[in-house]
Amino acid sequence: MKELICITCPKGCHLKVDEETFAVTGNSCPRGAVYGANELRNPVRVVTSTVVVDGPARRLPVKTDRPIPKSKIFEVMDEIAKVRVKAPVRVGDVLIPNAAGTDGNVVATKSLP
Amino acid sequence: MTKAELVIIGGGPAGLAAALSAWESGVRDILILERDHQAGGILNQCIHNGFGLHYFKEELTGPEYAGRFIEMLRDTDVRVRTDTMVLDLTADRVLHTVSPEHGYEAIQAGAIVLAMGCRERTRGAISIPGARCSGIFTAGAAQRFLNIEGYMVGKRVVILGSGDIGLIMARRMTLEGAKVLACVELMPYSGGLNRNIVQCLNDFDIPLYLSHTVTDVRGKDRLEQVTVSKVDENRRPIPGTEMVFDCDTLLLSVGLLPENELSRQAGVEIDPHTNGPVVWENCETSIPGVFACGNVLHVHDLVDYVTAESMRAGKAAAEFLQGGERTGEAVPLEPGSGVGYTVPQRFRRDAADKLQIFFRVRRIYRDAFIAVYDGERRIARFKREHMAPGEMENVAIPAMFLKNITGGPLSVRIEED
Numbered sequence: 314m315k316e317l318i319c320i321t322c323p324k325g326c327h328l329k330v331d332e333e334t335f336a337v338t339g340n341s342c343p344r345g346a347v348y349g350a351n352e353l354r355n356p357v358r359v360v361t362s363t364v365v366v367d368g369p370a371r372r373l374p375v376k377t378d379r380p381i382p383k384s385k386i387f388e389v390m391d392e393i394a395k396v397r398v399k400a401p402v403r404v405g406d407v408l409i410p411n412a413a414g415t416d417g418n419v420v421a422t423k424s425l426p
Numbered sequence: 427m428t429k430a431e432l433v434i435i436g437g438g439p440a441g442l443a444a445a446l447s448a449w450e451s452g453v454r455d456i457l458i459l460e461r462d463h464q465a466g467g468i469l470n471q472c473i474h475n476g477f478g479l480h481y482f483k484e485e486l487t488g489p490e491y492a493g494r495f496i497e498m499l500r501d502t503d504v505r506v507r508t509d510t511m512v513l514d515l516t517a518d519r520v521l522h523t524v525s526p527e528h529g530y531e532a533i534q535a536g537a538i539v540l541a542m543g544c545r546e547r548t549r550g551a552i553s554i555p556g557a558r559c560s561g562i563f564t565a566g567a568a569q570r571f572l573n574i575e576g577y578m579v580g581k582r583v584v585i586l587g588s589g590d591i592g593l594i595m596a597r598r599m600t601l602e603g604a605k606v607l608a609c610v611e612l613m614p615y616s617g618g619l620n621r622n623i624v625q626c627l628n629d630f631d632i633p634l635y636l637s638h639t640v641t642d643v644r645g646k647d648r649l650e651q652v653t654v655s656k657v658d659e660n661r662r663p664i665p666g667t668e669m670v671f672d673c674d675t676l677l678l679s680v681g682l683l684p685e686n687e688l689s690r691q692a693g694v695e696i697d698p699h700t701n702g703p704v705v706w707e708n709c710e711t712s713i714p715g716v717f718a719c720g721n722v723l724h725v726h727d728l729v730d731y732v733t734a735e736s737m738r739a740g741k742a743a744a745e746f747l748q749g750g751e752r753t754g755e756a757v758p759l760e761p762g763s764g765v766g767y768t769v770p771q772r773f774r775r776d777a778a779d780k781l782q783i784f785f786r787v788r789r790i791y792r793d794a795f796i797a798v799y800d801g802e803r804r805i806a807r808f809k810r811e812h813m814a815p816g817e818m819e820n821v822a823i824p825a826m827f828l829k830n831i832t833g834g835p836l837s838v839r840i841e842e843d
Contacts, residue, residue, distance in 0.1 A: 318620045322479045325620030327812065358625065361474045361487055362601060363573055371576045374473035374489045383629065390601050404493055422473065423489040 317352055319345045356383045361422070362393045364408060368400025368425050375408060377417040388413035400425040427532045431455035432743055433521055435512050435688065436541035438467020439729050440720025440736040442495040444539045447740030449502045453747055456504040457533070459523060461511045466492030467543055468566070469729065471573045474594055476621070480730035491729060515692040517713055537715045537743045540689055540703065541736065544682040544721040546591075552680050554586075556643025559650075565591040565679040569598070578602055580675025584652045585609045586640050588616040588623070590727065590816075592679025597626035599677075606632045607671045610654050612639045612661055615790050617681075617816045619727060639663065640676070649674055682725045692716065699767035700724040706752070707773035707781055708742035709735065714751045717743050724769050724784070727818055735784075757834040762799065764788055764840030766815070775831070781823040785838055787813045795841045796821055800831040813840070 319326040321344045328339045330349040337349035351357060357380035363372035375396075381389060389412045396408055402421045409419035432453050434441045437460030445456050464470065469477070472488030479485055482494065499506070510525035519535045546564040554562075563571075563579055569591060571577045581604050585592045588611040596606045609627055614637050616623055627634050635654060641663045642653035656667035684702040686694070695704045695712035702723040703711040709719050719739035720732045745752070754774030761768050766786045773781055783798070791813040798806040798821065805827050813819060821838070 318624050320621035320625045322476070322485075322621070325817075358629070359475045359485070360601070363473060363576065365576070370574070372574060374487060374573065376473075376475060376487055386601070404490060422487040423470075423493060 315353060317349055319348050321345060321348045357381060358383055358386060360386055360389050360393075360419075362390060364393055364396040364398055366398050366400060366402070366425065368402070370400075370425055373398060373400075373402060373425060374422045375419050376422050377412060377415070378405075378407075378420045379417045381412070381415040381417040385413050385415050389415065389417070389419070393419060427520070427534050429534045429536075430457040431536045431747055432457070432539070433519075433533060433535035433537075434458045434539040434541055435515075435521070436460065436467065436543055436720075436722070437462075437465035437506055437508070438541065438543050438720065439469055439492065439495070439732050440543065440722070440739075441465075441467070441539065441541035442492070442499060443733040443736035444541055444717075444719055444740035444743070445504045446495060446498055446502070447737040448539075448744045449499075449504055449740075451741050451744030451748075453744045454503060456502075458504065458506045459510045459512055459521070460506060460508045463508050465496055465506050465508065471566070471570045472594070473573050474598070477729050480728070481733050488729075512688055515688040517693045519713075519715055537746050538717065539736075539739055539743055540686075540694075540711070540716065540718040540722050541720050541739075542685045542688065542722045544684045544725055546678070547681040547683055549678060551683075552678075554640055554643060556640075556653075557645050557649075559643070559645030559648055561645065561649030561674050562643070562676045562678070565589070565595045565677045568675075568677050569595055572598060572602065578604065580604060580673075582607060582671075582673040583675045583677060584640075584654070584671050584673045585677045585679060587611065587679035587681070588618050588634060588636075589679040589681065590618040590622050592677060593618045593622040593626040595677055595679070596632050597630060600630045600632070604675075606630070607673055608632070608654065609634045610638045610640060611636050612657060613637070615814065615816075619816060641668065643676065649676055652676055682721065684722045684725065686722060689718070689722070694718075697767065697771055699761065700769065702769075704771045705769060707770050708745070708752060709739035709770075710742060710746070710752070715743075715746050717746075724767065727816065731784075731818060755833075757831065757836060759783065760835045760837045761785060762797075762837035762839030764791070764794075765838050768838055773836075775828060779825045781825075781828060782820060783823065783838060784818060784820045786815055786818055787840055788815060790814045791840055791842065793842075797839045797841045798823060799837045799839060800834060803832075805831065805836075807841070 335350040366373040469488035469492035655663040719736040
């Protein structure tokens, strides 16, 4: 049994995951069961950062639109560091499609006029 | 003097939700005063995800969460006045304001919602010894520099305090190429959410030193070294346990203080436990027609809870404007053993269909009970598997339990048997 703390939401449930069957106990919602099993097989995270923007602000906040493998976090950060965008921007605009080959897109998380 | 039906001080998550709720309850003349150049408050610099699971049922970043409310308010006639500072507030609900656009202006409000949020405790508040060099920031100031202004504040970082902002900044600085050497916590447990210990420290192998503190700071112009020592159960440093870290930056995440200067000027009664206003069950302060919600009332750990509380405050302000002050027999509510504070601090017996009580426990509990007492008689008990000071708790007492109480005080206690 592997003991984990669920990070799906701020509640932080204490999970127990079976290392062979990936069965999860201690979760208080179905998302916790998915997280617990994935965390042992292929841990993933949403990456958030900012990019340089020409417009009414200096930085534009961004995120990956889905959790990406933990091992790819710094490769995605390298791609984010190269991006420079021009306002106007809308929330959800794709700035880097398929970031670092993860299938996740880096999208804007704020609208700028 | 200008007039406004409802004035909301602060355009962060609390102010935005209070405005939306008051609008939905029928108030049509609503003015939000915000001192920054944009609405959204601290959410603008909280670019990480994890917001909105309760309210929007999806995981959003701070700017996205704020953006949703700003969009919803765009469909209303609620006015948001930015770059506006409230200088003074009086008990008869007059606000003295100043802004580049309007200059000095006095506004008479029919009702007011206090939504000024909180600010960080600084080095001065916790008396760190050592040199007065540069390179020492509160975690939130560093977060603003990095996420809004685009400046990295340092390369080799020690973080004092394991509050959520400190943990979030440990990850953020690491992602941007800094080396975070340690997160140091005075208490034997973290003040932050468990999920943040996992995804901000453990993911990047950043050590967390519990029961440790900073005992020396060295550096001529810029910070060069920080000494960290273990502390005993009385939180006093133990000689001989010193560790020295070569670093150029020390970030402080050592607590938040509700920002109640205006509330005090107006004469609002303040609770020494929360450092926020004493409120009734509807978020009304000791001054009729003045309401408080969000981090100015008590420091929250989830913005979703700020939204829920502020929705109640906005609705209550609307009720006050439409029907006058609530009446009813007052019952005091007190923190009992194991409980640090309660919000509200008093309630009117017949006012609501249920009484929601928010509080924090004083230490970590496993398999314990939250018990509510009327004097010495227990009227309700709720089981919890896990409780920690870093996680706000709440219980709801149904009205049927409140009908028969003898006048209190009602108290909330933690029981372990």
